[in-house]
Amino acid sequence: MPAMDKFIAGNLFLVGLMGAGKTTLGKQFASLHGSRFYDSDQFLCEKTGVSIPTIFELEGEVGFRERESAVIDELTRLDNIVLATGGGAVLRADNRAMLRERGTVVYLHVLPETLIARTGNDRNRPLLQVADPLQKMRDLYALRDPIYREVAHVLVDVGNESLHETFAKLQSEWVKLNMN
Ligand SMILES: Nc1ncnc2c1ncn2[C@@H]1O[C@H](COP(=O)(O)OP(=O)(O)O)[C@@H](O)[C@H]1O
Ligand SMILES: O=C(O)C1=C[C@@H](OP(=O)(O)O)[C@@H](O)[C@H](O)C1
Numbered sequence: 001m002p003a004m005d006k007f008i009a010g011n012l013f014l015v016g017l018m019g020a021g022k023t024t025l026g027k028q029f030a031s032l033h034g035s036r037f038y039d040s041d042q043f044l045c046e047k048t049g050v051s052i053p054t055i056f057e058l059e060g061e062v063g064f065r066e067r068e069s070a071v072i073d074e075l076t077r078l079d080n081i082v083l084a085t086g087g088g089a090v091l092r093a094d095n096r097a098m099l100r101e102r103g104t105v106v107y108l109h110v111l112p113e114t115l116i117a118r119t120g121n122d123r124n125r126p127l128l129q130v131a132d133p134l135q136k137m138r139d140l141y142a143l144r145d146p147i148y149r150e151v152a153h154v155l156v157d158v159g160n161e162s163l164h165e166t167f168a169k170l171q172s173e174w175v176k177l178n179m180n
């Protein structure tokens with residue numbers, strides 16, 4: 001993982017695969033710290049008035065990624081926010097640069113089996129509507145894990161544990177960062 005050369009105390013950006021807990025933990029973390037919470041997917045849905053599956057259906061993944069980039073640019077310019085990104089937001093180099101330069105990026109690292117146990121029946125994630133969601137998640141993990149590691153300032157290793165436990169790990173990493 002690269003050195004924390006551009007650490008900015010104010011913004012926390014969460015990255016990781018679908019089901020890692022970015023949205024759930026981000027909301028809780030923001031509420032505890034009195035910061036504003038944003039979720040790039042929710043923001044996009046509010047902007048367009050339609051769901052993520054509908055955007056995929058109408059414009060394909062390419063269209064979704066275009067919109068997602070614009071949202072990442074808009075939201076990462078804000079100060080003192082917690083942002084839950086969509087799992088694929090790190091795929092574009094320009095998004096990665098925005099995230100790394102405008103805040104502290106935390107990778108919630110979770111293994112595919114655990115992720116699928118959490119998201120398996122969810123109809124709201126178009127990429128998982130396939131015959132073998134576990135294999136799909138393994139493929140996404142193989143492709144993206146190195147990218148998350150590259151973009152993140154900090155990795156939080158999440159096992160098969162409670163939400164409460166992961167929240168405590170995230171909190172402890174944040175405290176460590178702010179003591180440096
Ligand atoms: N240890 C944990 N950390 C984070 N989420 C967990 C944990 N255990 C169970 N969950 C559940 O997993 C789901 C994660 O979903 P979500 O927050 O939408 O993830 P993401 O935004 O990263 O796709 C939530 O339903 C959450 O309650
Ligand atoms: O990993 C991905 O490519 C995606 C993750 C989703 O967000 P979550 O990571 O919050 O599930 C959402 O942005 C979209 O379905 C695509």
Ligand SMILES: [Mg+2]
Pocket residue numbers: 022023024039041084085086
């Ligand atoms: Mg989410």
